Amino acid sequence: MRQQTDRGKDGKPRRITAEQVAKAAGVSRSAVSRAFTPGAYVDKAKRERILFVAQELGYRPNALAAGLQSNGRSNLVAIVTGDLVNHFDSEILAKLMQGLNAMGKWPVVLGGSDDISEAEVLGVLGYPLDALILRGGSVGESVATHCAKLNIPVIVSGRNMQTEGVDSVCCDNERGAEIAVQQLLARGCRRLGYIGGLTYLSSDQERRAGFEAAMATAGMAPVAMLQSDYSFEGGYAAVKNLLSQTTEIDGLFCANDAMALGAMSAAQKEFGLKVPNDLAIIGFDDIAMAAWPSFNLSTIRNDMDRTVSHILRLLGERLDAPGKASETIRIEPQFIARGTH
Amino acid sequence: MRQQTDRGKDGKPRRITAEQVAKAAGVSRSAVSRAFTPGAYVDKAKRERILFVAQELGYRPNALAAGLQSNGRSNLVAIVTGDLVNHFDSEILAKLMQGLNAMGKWPVVLGGSDDISEAEVLGVLGYPLDALILRGGSVGESVATHCAKLNIPVIVSGRNMQTEGVDSVCCDNERGAEIAVQQLLARGCRRLGYIGGLTYLSSDQERRAGFEAAMATAGMAPVAMLQSDYSFEGGYAAVKNLLSQTTEIDGLFCANDAMALGAMSAAQKEFGLKVPNDLAIIGFDDIAMAAWPSFNLSTIRNDMDRTVSHILRLLGERLDAPGKASETIRIEPQFIARGTH
DNA sequence: ACAGATTGTGCACACGTGTTCATATAACGG
DNA sequence: CCGTTATATGAACACGTGTGCACAATCTGT
Numbered sequence: 005m006r007q008q009t010d011r012g013k014d015g016k017p018r019r020i021t022a023e024q025v026a027k028a029a030g031v032s033r034s035a036v037s038r039a040f041t042p043g044a045y046v047d048k049a050k051r052e053r054i055l056f057v058a059q060e061l062g063y064r065p066n067a068l069a070a071g072l073q074s075n076g077r078s079n080l081v082a083i084v085t086g087d088l089v090n091h092f093d094s095e096i097l098a099k100l101m102q103g104l105n106a107m108g109k110w111p112v113v114l115g116g117s118d119d120i121s122e123a124e125v126l127g128v129l130g131y132p133l134d135a136l137i138l139r140g141g142s143v144g145e146s147v148a149t150h151c152a153k154l155n156i157p158v159i160v161s162g163r164n165m166q167t168e169g170v171d172s173v174c175c176d177n178e179r180g181a182e183i184a185v186q187q188l189l190a191r192g193c194r195r196l197g198y199i200g201g202l203t204y205l206s207s208d209q210e211r212r213a214g215f216e217a218a219m220a221t222a223g224m225a226p227v228a229m230l231q232s233d234y235s236f237e238g239g240y241a242a243v244k245n246l247l248s249q250t251t252e253i254d255g256l257f258c259a260n261d262a263m264a265l266g267a268m269s270a271a272q273k274e275f276g277l278k279v280p281n282d283l284a285i286i287g288f289d290d291i292a293m294a295a296w297p298s299f300n301l302s303t304i305r306n307d308m309d310r311t312v313s314h315i316l317r318l319l320g321e322r323l324d325a326p327g328k329a330s331e332t333i334r335i336e337p338q339f340i341a342r343g344t345h
Numbered sequence: 346m347r348q349q350t351d352r353g354k355d356g357k358p359r360r361i362t363a364e365q366v367a368k369a370a371g372v373s374r375s376a377v378s379r380a381f382t383p384g385a386y387v388d389k390a391k392r393e394r395i396l397f398v399a400q401e402l403g404y405r406p407n408a409l410a411a412g413l414q415s416n417g418r419s420n421l422v423a424i425v426t427g428d429l430v431n432h433f434d435s436e437i438l439a440k441l442m443q444g445l446n447a448m449g450k451w452p453v454v455l456g457g458s459d460d461i462s463e464a465e466v467l468g469v470l471g472y473p474l475d476a477l478i479l480r481g482g483s484v485g486e487s488v489a490t491h492c493a494k495l496n497i498p499v500i501v502s503g504r505n506m507q508t509e510g511v512d513s514v515c516c517d518n519e520r521g522a523e524i525a526v527q528q529l530l531a532r533g534c535r536r537l538g539y540i541g542g543l544t545y546l547s548s549d550q551e552r553r554a555g556f557e558a559a560m561a562t563a564g565m566a567p568v569a570m571l572q573s574d575y576s577f578e579g580g581y582a583a584v585k586n587l588l589s590q591t592t593e594i595d596g597l598f599c600a601n602d603a604m605a606l607g608a609m610s611a612a613q614k615e616f617g618l619k620v621p622n623d624l625a626i627i628g629f630d631d632i633a634m635a636a637w638p639s640f641n642l643s644t645i646r647n648d649m650d651r652t653v654s655h656i657l658r659l660l661g662e663r664l665d666a667p668g669k670a671s672e673t674i675r676i677e678p679q680f681i682a683r684g685t686h
Numbered sequence: 687a688c689a690g691a692t693t694g695t696g697c698a699c700a701c702g703t704g705t706t707c708a709t710a711t712a713a714c715g716g
Numbered sequence: 717c718c719g720t721t722a723t724a725t726g727a728a729c730a731c732g733t734g735t736g737c738a739c740a741a742t743c744t745g746t
Contacts, residue, residue, distance in 0.1 A: 017496045017667070018415075019473055021732060032696050037734060044735090045694050062494025067471035068409045068419060069732035072701045074359075076734075078409060080453070088439035089633065091432075098429035101454055105465055110472075112421070113442055113454045124446055130408035131451075132360055153403025155358045236637055269639040292430065296577055298610040298639065326358070362702060373726045378704060385705095386724055410702035413731045417704075 020063040029057040040065050071132065079108060081319070082128045085115035086141040090234055091262065092289045092306065093140060096162075099312045100139070107316060109134060115141070122147060129154060135319050137161065142204055157322045159315055164206035171318040172332040173311055177207055177288075180304040180337035181214025184257045184286045185222065187302070191345055193255030193284050195227045199242050199267060201234035201259045208234075211259045211288060227253045232263055239266025247275050254283060255345075261287035261294045261303055268299065268344060284345045294342070302345035305338040361404040370398040381406050412473065419473045420449060422660070425466055426456035427482040431575055432603065433630040433647065434481060437503075440653045441480070448657060450475060456482070463488060470495060476660055478502065483545055498663045500656055505547035512659040513673045514652055518548055518629075521645040521678035522555025525598045525627045526563065528643070532686055534596030534625050536568045540583050540608060542575035542600045549575075552600045552629060568594045573604055580607025588616050595624060596686075602628035602635045602644055609640065609685060625686045641684035651676055 022036040029036070031054060038044035039054040046054075058064075071078035081104055088094045093115075101111045112128055114120050125147050129136075133156050138147070140162040148167040151158045161173045188196055198215050201208040212229075219226055228246055232238035239258060243266070246253070258264035264287030271277040271285075279285055280302075287294060290305035314333050322328055363377040370377070372395060379385035380395040387395075399405075412419035422445055429435045434456075442452045453469055455461050466488050470477075474497050479488070481503040489508040492499045502514045529537055539556045542549040553570075560567055569587055573579035580599060584607070587594070599605035605628030612618040612626075620626055621643075628635060631646035655674050663669060 019495055019732090023732080033733090034696060034735085035694090037732095038695090041734075045692095047694060050694090062491065064467075064471050064495065065734090066413075066473055066732055068412050068473055069701085070471075070734070071409050072407075072413065072703090072732080073734055074701055076701080088435050091435075094429050094432075094435040094439075098435075098456065101456060105455065108468075110453050110455075110469055112451050114446065114451075115439065115442060126405075127449075128451055130405050130411075132407055132409055150403065154360055154405065236634075240638065265639070266637075269637065273638050293577075296607075296610065297581065297614050298606070360702090364702080374703090375705085375726060376724090378702095379725090382704075386722095388724065391724090406704090407702055410731085411704070413702080413733090414704055415731055417731080 019066065020061050022063070022065065025054065025058050025061055025063045028061060029054050037065070077134050077323075078132045079110055080112055080131055080133050081109045081135045081137060082112045082114065082125075082131075082133050083137045083139060084120060084125055084141055084143055084147075085113065085139040086120075088115060090260070091291045091293060092260065092308075095291060096308045096312065097139065099308055100137070100315065103312050103316045107320065109319075115139075126150060129156065132156075134323060135159060137315060137319075138163065138165070140205070140207070142202075155326075157319070157326070159318055159322075161311060161315055162207060164210075169330050171322065171330050173314045173318065174332075174334060175207075175306045175311070175337055176334045177210035177337075178214030178217065180288060180306070181211045181257065182218040183337060183339050184288070184304055185215060185218035187286060187339055187341075187345055188255040188257065188284055189222060189224075191255070191280070191284055194224070195253050196224070196255040196257065197228035197246065197253045198226055198230065199239060199256065199258045199263050200229070200231045201238075201263065203231055205234075208259050215257055234260050234262060236262045236266040236269075239263030240270040241266075243267040243270040244274050247271065247277075251275075256283060256285045258285065258287050261289045261291045261301060263287070264301055264303065264344075265293065265299055268301070280344050286345050290340050294340075300343035302342045303340050305340050307335055307338065310335055360407065361402050363404070363406065366395065366399050366402055366404045369402060370395050378406070418475050418664075420451055421453055421472055421474050422450045422476045422478060423453045423455065423466075423469045423472075423474050424478045424480055425461060425482055425484055425488075426454065426480040427461075429456060431601070432632045432634060433601065433649075436632060437649045437653065438480065440649055441478070441656065444653050444657045448661065450660075467491060470497065473497075475664060476500060478656060478660075479504065479506070481546070481548070483543075496667075498660070498667070500659055500663075502652060502656055503548060505551075510671050512663065512671050514655045514659065515673075515675060516548075516647045516652070516678055517675045518551035518678075519555030519558065521629060521647070522552045522598065523559040524678060524680050525629070525645055526556060526559035528627060528680055528682075528686055529596040529598065529625055530563060530565075532596070532621070532625055535565070536594045537565065537596040537598065538569035538587065538594045539567055539571065540580060540597065540599045540604050541570070541572045542579075542604065544572055546575075549600050556598055575601050575603060577603045577607040577610075580604030581611040582607075584608040584611040585615050588612065588618075592616075597624060597626045599626065599628050602630045602632045602642060604628070605642055605644065605685075606634065606640055609642070621685050627686050631681050635681075635683070643683045643686040644681050646679040646681050648676055648679065 026033040026036045038046045039051045104111050135157045138160045159171045230242045232242045277283050287303040290303045294301040294303050367374040367377045379387045380392045445452050476498045479501045500512045541553050571583045573583045618624050628644040631644045635642040635644050
């Protein structure tokens with residue numbers, strides 16, 4: 005049974021098709037298709053023979069052609085995520101991909117760059133995606149309206165989006181910031197500062213607003229309000245700069261863990277401060293690194309497992325019932341007490 | 346111009362097709378296809394009208410149907426990667442995705458789980474992929490033979506694979522380990538230990554072999570040879586265990602940076618050792634974190650940018666010339682001197 | 687043994703696109 | 717005015733699959 009690799013017009017060898025398997029096994033093409041369809045009417049012996057021949061020839065049904073069917077699904081789900089240098093992003097992306105695989109979906113991932121151009125996202129919309137997941141990032145809302153026209157469900161996570169018909173899963177950032185302030189105050193801190201991330205991200209805006217609101221409620225004014233870039237280096241530089249001007253600060257809330265770790269390092273290495281005694285620090289997200297003994301960072305948990313399981317649930321429900329009303333899930337943050345507060 | 350969302354058999358609204366655009370614009374379907382094909386013969390005014398109508402209706406050519414063409418490409422490239430908890434993996438994945446996007450390819454990513462089952466990989470082979478990139482991980486070589494039958498080019502990176510016809514880009518791990526040993530010896534260390542990662546990964550086997558060979562060349566015997574799991578926690582536990590039995594060690598080579606950071610933390614926190622004076626440590630990979638001031642880890646750079654650009658180059662060349670002889674690129678590691686040796 | 691239900695099978699259609707082919711129109715040089 | 721070339725256009729085909737439909741074969745119960 006020699007494989008006679010027939011070639012395309014440009015001489016490029018082509019993929020084995022069901023037609024060729026049918027010919028080799030002496031059956032109709034329909035039978036081949038049915039042999040790969042669980043529950044279809046095919047004689048058991050014939051199915052086994054077909055599968056054997058297919059195995060021999062290295063045939064697999066072309067998922068593209070299958071997805072072209074009127075009621076077929078492509079099983080492709082695009083994930084738009086931000087810069088993976090942010091560990092929270094990469095950790096949650098990993099869990100998300102794993103969950104999608106378990107659902108039989110294949111993630112097409114856009115990201116790695118700091119800002120993904122809208123053109124790139126529109127490019128992937130050329131595929132008849134089962135869904136589009138917007139994980140953080142700063143892609144414009146117009147993408148959602150494009151998806152609406154293409155009947156591609158959109159699920160947003162970790163960011164704000166007002167668009168109608170879009171499911172959303174997001175941590176209650178304001179509440180998280182409020183908890184952080186309360187914990188710092190409970191510890192006895194009285195001169196609090198804030199280090200924010202990228203201001204164009206809604207997560208940063210909400211955390212900042214939550215910090216300011218909680219401070220106002222407590223009748224206090226912040227000692228410092230800085231903006232950085234969500235990175236370790238950014239947090240380091242911000243605190244280095246801050247402490248070189250004033251040491252009148254005893255508590256610091258950082259809008260994510262990476263900046264908190266950078267801030268802590270700067271305070272220790274550059275100024276010899278003791279954390280938390282000289283300066284208490286609380287981060288946000290609870291990335292894996294926060295629990296490392298070298299850091300042992302107190303932080304606000306932005307629960308990845310719950311976020312992912314909600315996203316997957318919403319995805320499944322929407323595929324079953326496209327007309328379903330959209331949901332907005334707010335996930336309650338949780339304070340993780342470690343050694344820096 | 347009302348969009349009359351026609352529905353599939355199951356009542357699910359369907360995607361706008363070129364047919365509908367043609368009808369709405371009063372032209373043939375061919376004209377619509379040509380309007381989206383640069384350089385095709387279409388009257389300029391007509392093309393603009395078609396594009397306007399398409400915009401209005403939210404039409405985009407279905408990439409699946411286009412990829413079905415005999416000489417068409419799907420523009421999908423699968424990336425099989427390992428556990429993204431390993432920061433080296435997630436950093437290089439980000440760069441790789443970015444590069445593929447720039448080439449007009451869409452990455453379908455498998456990973457996130459520690460061990461990706463071969464079944465998952467075979468699943469994604471259902472799509473007529475332009476290529477499959479195996480980044481590290483421990484997927485069996487049989488995947489490559491499956492790909493060969495399907496005429497899907499395979500590019501392997503960060504791991505060993507003997508299979509014929511497979512392009513490969515990999516750091517010279519043995520050489521890297523040798524450099525590490527030489528640097529530790531040059532510093533004056535005489536009682537060296539090794540902490541390895543997951544033994545079923547070829548990268549670990551090579552680094553271990555390189556360490557042993559370099560030690561033998563220097564006429565020395567290692568004080569300790571441990572195996573861990575490539576994680577921070579693993580490195581921490583290994584060193585905690587090691588140093589509680591003996592302190593007769595003054596130099597440590599770790600098979601990746603995460604373990605090196607864990608090892609350093611354990612030595613400092615648990616035993617109050619000074620790094621590098623009491624114990625010198627060298628890692629492997631040069632992840633972003635290694636440069637953080639808190640760590641300032643001396644390490645062997647496993648150059649991501651060069652790796653990625655080689656992968657992309659090989660991919661492009663193979664798409665142009667499928668019959669091209671396969672290449673094996675070995676990337677020279679480079680010692681990055683920081684503060685831990 | 688016979689009616690009815692179940693199981694097996696091939697033909698033909700639909701899915702949405704890019705592209706060849708034949709044909710029609712316009713441009714152009716003489 | 718004709719002959720040649722460049723441009724424009726719609727019909728038709730190919731891509732590879734799942735499945736509805738009509739019909740054949742086999743099984744089940746009385």
